[in-house]
Amino acid sequence: MKPLSPFKMMIYASLCAALTAAGALIAIPVGPVPIVLQNFFVMITGLLLGSRWGLASVGIYLLAGVMGFPVFAGGTGGIGRIMGPTGGYLIGYLPAVWLIGWISHRPKPAPLFDLIAMLCGSLIIYLFGLSWLKLITGMNLWKSLAVGMIPFLPGDAVKIAAALAVVPIVRRTIGELPPTGH
Amino acid sequence: MAHLTGFSYYHGNTLLHRIDIRIKLLSFILLTLTTLAADTPGLLLISSMASAALVILKDRIFRIFYELRFFMIFLIFIFIIQSISTPGSSLFQHRLIPFTWEGIDLGSRLIWRMLLIVLFSMVLVSTSTASETKEALKRFFRPVPFIPEERLAMMITLMIRFIPVILEQIHEIQDAQRARCVEKKKNPFYRIKYLAIPLFRELFESAGELSEALESRCFSEKSTPITLSSSRIDWLILAFVLSGCLVILLP
Amino acid sequence: MHIIKIQNLSHRFSGGSLGLDNVNLNIREGSFTVITGENGSGKTTLLKHLNGLLLPTSGSVTIAGKSVSTNLIESRQLVGFVFQNPDLQIIGETVFEDVAFGPRNLCLHPQEVQRRVHEALSDLNLLAMADRRPHLLSGGEKRRLAIAGVLAMNPRVLALDEPFSSLDYPGFKQVLEQILALHRKRHTIVLTSHDIEKVAVHAEHLVIMKNGKVALEGPPDHVIPELEHFGVRKPCPSRWGKPLESWLT
Amino acid sequence: MHIIKIQNLSHRFSGGSLGLDNVNLNIREGSFTVITGENGSGKTTLLKHLNGLLLPTSGSVTIAGKSVSTNLIESRQLVGFVFQNPDLQIIGETVFEDVAFGPRNLCLHPQEVQRRVHEALSDLNLLAMADRRPHLLSGGEKRRLAIAGVLAMNPRVLALDEPFSSLDYPGFKQVLEQILALHRKRHTIVLTSHDIEKVAVHAEHLVIMKNGKVALEGPPDHVIPELEHFGVRKPCPSRWGKPLESWLT
């Protein structure tokens, strides 16, 4: 994304945070960890805004959630969710979006780099998520994998594929949008 | 879809509306941390505080619980997983499902805690306006050196404002696609792709127009601070909450 | 005889507010119906019942003899819906892709998709812009693209929600000419507008809505004298007792 | 004497297309100017130069003697801009918060903010709805809220972009009455519309634009006969040589 005025990037970052919140609302409860579009929008935030503004976007998303705004999975909020079983995934979004932005932000963005970025990002999300889930619920490794990772792999694969299809088009559309504002 | 009340401030003049937002936020954080550390007697005390808050917002109780319907299913799953995975004296000798007494006890307390925390956050959100919360955020983060608290507060306000807009646009885009029989295509990749493309284009276009609207009303990071006045009652309530938490945590 | 039959249809929104209140309406095959009324009088809500985007709380809606709620997909093929804001309806990367979205959803054979798209584009004379990027088109062109996208599914009824909003005079003339051409090809046209100045002369059947009810319906010369009671301005010629005049001249 | 002076203003968009081409326009203080023209003729682009949302590629725009590009903040206080789609302009969570957004950005004293918001709300008679949530208001009420939000910054010029689009007859009457009331209070009104049927009788100065140029400007009775050449329909009464008629009756 070509550098726009910081004012415009602030609005796009808030927009991506709101998208992540909207993605979290559509939560399909399949176990203690629900299937959400949340991480789909986190990945797209990283790909569109880059590492610095992507970090700011996910940062304010988590801050709003911690402060009580119901923006986490299932339309709920509060510090309790960070302490709860899925808190690891939420914390994992911060390093993940930074890494996705850093890997994918080349002078000329290419789908291969987007794919690698998203795979590494998802790995980090699961790393943080599973370790915290195991710590909190005291499950053994095998059970926490069965509950915290395996049910989501097909869903996440679809999300990564959809992101690869959508992001180049959105990058072009944003580029053609009226670059209004000084 | 735009009527997502969970997100929005519900105008009213109840005691909870009048409390200074900083006190409200502080007691919210205190209560949440205490709930996580509390045991059954502690949880009982905190539940009484929660029900007191709900009584004050009596006309909105149904709306708050209506918002929590997804979260309830989520809680049930946590209860089942917890009660299965904790070792201990099992409940049903013969069945394959290893329900254990310890598991049920642990699971029910976990759900009780999470329900209390979420109720407190719903009460906080529906009784404080975004500009109040923004002002409290600015005051909390001002001492922190490297965080630009003015920009942070504005970004959170913009985010809260965009959520109902996004939900409404998702609804309208889905309507437009359903009108052209998109439901015959079950492949999730196809559905996500054709929802995301118009959604992103529409949103980034409206974000561009919103930035023009902000600029034409001279938006800058400096603005008149909203006067936050904390009266005697506020400090009384904070003291009450603080003592309640200490009683639970100390012995 | 009547392609659309609506019998005491009511719709209550999840928020509790009543959108439609006991609506009874029959629309003849091949007729040109205009539904008018104030903002919030329920025009869009009624139109969304024709292709099952909204389902009745009570009462029934039948299209060509089949109830909408029981065969949704079929009623959406029979009734093409053009939305007020064309931007939300535009999906494809190019004009061609966008029009092909509907037929492809019907899992038609690629040749058939090609033929239908080509026919729809030539009907709306958008052939020259087949590979342009849709969101860079002008207001009038986007509206014609939305109509072509719906036309490619061979609907028998065309439901248009405020098709002329934010269109200038030339854009309006283009869109109206296409709609009248489709009407001549035996399509049933149902059109909503809160300002009937522009279409009153072409309407065969005029319906006025107020607070979710059908306040008055009938041929234009019966209904137009009563318009002012329902918050709709009488067309300018009829304020001087002159015959209605088409906006195409 | 002229509050707005535009001298050979041109604007080229980053995409390369020419939005405005050598525009010369002077607008008197306290006048009621209507800018009309086809879609894409440059009406919105011209209006956005009045409060510095767009900066000229060449030429100059001066408001009350001060050049816009050199003092942006001041020109945004002098010129209040009401957008075509009010939903994008509404920021606050309640009507009161939204109107207070402008004055608070000017870092005024809280009492002063309170006074201005109260005055603006009573001007647009929205006082009863001060605590309602903006996105549940009707189209007309949202439009009046947008005007109140701009009015609270005490502008001398009010620039309205298509203020009546998608408004029904009662909504239109409400908004037009407020605009005329502001005009009586010596505000300069600059209003764009591609359909001048509704406002021609109130306009003192009519400007027609085509392809980014000012094609014709002058008092309505000079300009109206030439309208049809520039893709704008003549108001219905003047098609029969009758005097213009206000839409408020």
Ligand SMILES: Nc1ncnc2c1ncn2[C@@H]1O[C@H](COP(=O)(O)OP(=O)(O)OP(=O)(O)O)[C@@H](O)[C@H]1O
């Ligand atoms: N940001 C932009 N980048 C490129 N071209 C633009 C941009 N904004 C406007 N244009 C083009 O400039 C011309 C004038 O646009 P403008 O919005 O001023 O027209 P308008 O008179 O307001 O039309 P309408 O009646 O639809 O509001 C149009 O052809 C439009 O396509």
Ligand SMILES: Nc1ncnc2c1ncn2[C@@H]1O[C@H](COP(=O)(O)OP(=O)(O)OP(=O)(O)O)[C@@H](O)[C@H]1O
């Ligand atoms: N999803 C919804 N939830 C609750 N109420 C709704 C919803 N959609 C519409 N309404 C209400 O139903 C009534 C009818 O709405 P509708 O959009 O059909 O009016 P309309 O005649 O199309 O108005 P317009 O002329 O502005 O298009 C309005 O009062 C509106 O506020």
Ligand SMILES: O=C(O)CCCC[C@@H]1SC[C@@H]2NC(=O)N[C@@H]21
């Ligand atoms: O409680 C929360 O808000 C966090 C939910 C985390 C869901 C995780 S993210 C990675 C994995 N993929 C999914 O679809 N869901 C889980």
Ligand SMILES: [Mg+2]
């Ligand atoms: Mg409507």
Ligand SMILES: [Mg+2]
């Ligand atoms: Mg315009």
